[in-house]
Amino acid sequence: MSQRIPDPVPATDESPDLAGDAYRTLLEMIQLGRLSRDEPLQERSLAATLGISRTPLREAMSRLIGGGFAVRTPRGQLMVREPTLRQYLEILQMRSLLEGEAAASAATRMDPDTARSVIAQVQAHLASRNTDKEANHRIDNLVHDSIALASGNQLMAQAIHDLRIKARTYDQNGAPGRFEPGVAEHVTILQAVLDRDPEAARSAMRQHLENARAGLVARHTSL
Structure with a gap:
């Protein structure tokens, strides 16, 4: 199983656990589209939802603001920050560079039993044909976070984690038609890692992200 990426910003002494837990929960809500890009983030309702004080x-x-996941409008409203298409493509380019190297490094470092466990979970997900957003995100996080952490470079793992969240603020609804190809590509990446083949792992990861980029561009130009 993948480990949790630690917070990039330390909490204050006053409420480290509550603030940290709230931060992680808000990030998850952004990724799942539970916090819309089109509506202000309301302190009162969010505090009630999370069961914490303001x-x-x-x-x-x-x-969230410091990490680039939210922004204040000129009217003082806090909104989920939505990348432009150009910014999203730049995010994918950076992800390709970083995650390609992470996959290559993981191919020399990841514990084989861990790799087999992740592959088994991905294959079970593919066989279930469960296209539920939460299930897809769980598997996607498992694959990408496991590989990033296995790279042995915590700074790179954190950067990958943050870029993936920012990407999801653009594409909150996911990519129709990418379920089976995307999951199959995950298996290909992980198999290269298990085979201890850094070049194959790097190539498979970069191809996976290029396919995501191509699908996004195709959907955008068809609108």
Whole structure:
């Protein structure tokens, strides 16, 4: 199983656990589209939803702004930050560079039993044909976070984690038609890692992200 990527911004002494937990929960809500890009983030309702006071919530929101996941409008409203198409393509380019190297490094470092476990879970997900957004995100996180952490470079793993969240603020609804190809590509990447083949792992990861980019461009130009 993958480990949790630690927070990039340390919490204050006042409420480290509440603020940290709120921050991680808000990030998950952004990824799943539960926090819409089109509606302001309301302190009162979010505090009630998370069951915390406004003090740790405000700290968590400050972390969202600092991480580039949210932005204040000229009217003072806090909104989920939506990348432009150009920014999203730049994110994918950066992900390709970083995650390609992470996959190559993981191919020399990941524990074989871990690789086999992740492959088994991905194959089970593919066989289930469960296209539920939460299930897809869980598997996607498992694959990409496991590989990033196995690279042995914590700074790179954190950068990959942050870029993936930012990408999902653009494409919250996912990519229709990418379920089976995307999951199959995950298996290909992981098999290269298990085979201890850095070049194949790097190539498979970059091809996976190029396919995602091509699908996005195709959908955008057809609108």
